Amino acid sequence: ETGVTQSPTHLIKTRGQQVTLRCSSQSGHNTVSWYQQALGQGPQFIFQYYREEENGRGNFPPRFSGLQFPNYSSELNVNALELDDSALYLCATKGKTGTVNTEAFFGQGTRLTVV
């Protein structure tokens, strides 16, 4: 049990639509990151939020955006969905950032299928 909860667990969307995925973490974990894991691949870093601001981003286009809220919950939004966006989306939280290299605690993920 990592204390990180993601919703929904599964989702099917049509190409061109928009989707919002959600993540909630245990209190005190003020850093949240999102990862995309395509089938048979390792997770790829999308972006990270710290104190409600994005402070790091991987190689993903602007149609991938996010929010972090004062209660440490977070959202990943993807606009103009493409078939290649089909993947497992993982949320990860950490208690600190910019100091000790701490491990990330992952949620169970949201399986997104774009048809």
Added chain:
Amino acid sequence: GDSVTQMEGPVTLSEEAFLTINCTYTATGYPSLFWYVQYPGEGLQLLLKATKADDKGSNKGFEATYRKETTSFHLEKGSVQVSDSAVYFCALSGALGGYQKVTFGTGTKLQVIP
């Protein structure tokens, strides 16, 4: 940039066999190293970690040693069980420009047969 290379799978072993999954990394600075495990249909679970050179991480009979001279972090277990069947990811976490991200390898699928 940072990268992790781990051995291709799948790896198929008989129960009680010895397991080694090789992992090497490229990183600037002094990253922390991790092994995560993913069971079918689930998210990632941290298996073990090491934060500095020569540290040995261990958990549930698995262990890995942070070797800075060979930039490696190989996963080993002396006697695998059917319940160890899963995908194993080697990963590193490094600070870059005030934020940290975890860089993963592509994963190695382990299948243990009775």
